[in-house]
Amino acid sequence: MPRRNQPRQPASQASQPSQPSVSSSRQNDALQEFQARRVQRRLDDLERTNPTDIPASSFVPAESSQTPAPGPLQQLPARKKQTANVRRILYNKKSLKDWLDELPAEPVPPYLSAIAPAPSIPPRRICSSCGYFGAYKCSRCAEWSCDRVCMEVHERDGGCGIGR
Template sequence: MPPAVRKQPSRNNIPQSSSQQNSTSNSIQNSRREEALNEFQKRRLARKLEDLERTNSTDIPINSFIQQSSFQKNELSIQILNQKKKQSSNVRKILYSKKSLKDWLDELPPDPPNPYLTSISPIPLIPSRKICSSCGYIGSYKCQRCVEWSCTKECMEIHERDGGCGIGG
């Protein structure tokens, strides 16, 4: 059996009692955590700043980055001017085509139909429940005249007697 491996004491530290060692080890761990947290926060802040710099749009002309001949510069400026003219005409169209509330109200039909008459619900995914028309329990029998459900023969008799289907007396 090999001998047990023993941890060598540190040569820089003075031997201390166990309670002092625990408090110093806790303080060392806390300081390491704080350092790690500070480093993490610094990296996160730097990453966010880099993202902002990358996504920040600036209005620096393209000509300042690329050295081009005068012929290419003229073509580029003509293309940019054409795009600006096109954009400005489109913007003008959009701005002039904006409608006021009065215009929107004038476009409405004079007599709109009632929404509760024209509304349509989607087809249900589950079948309708078979509920007794007399007591509200789950129905087993169907009335031959009005197709309403009843749970027992007694409820069916009550339904027929009390005029549940509009026939009784």
């Protein structure tokens, strides 16, 4: 009686025992070659993006290839494999001197380099006597006046530095 969770097999496959065929070994060989090429391509990419070498002291040495003597289970100190992220962090690690060397020699104060944009509208012509919109310009000092009365006040009271 078949179990519920297992898919049913056709009767022809159920009666014949499975035997490895030549095509399956070729598939396994092709799969292994594909995986090896993929690993090699990944290593080449890593080498290309890592132009300088990471110091050898930052890597964990490989385990020796000697086999342990037979006996009770031996607990060897387990070492974690160093991941790509750890290698990247070690590679990009900067000292304080490196950070200070990247700073500009003498920082320019912002108030010296701040520049306001040019105005998009012309300056307003304001009457120098009453503050209304100016229509006439003094020929001596180039200040604006709104009418003849304000122009006379400007000339009389010394608005342009002449008067009295």
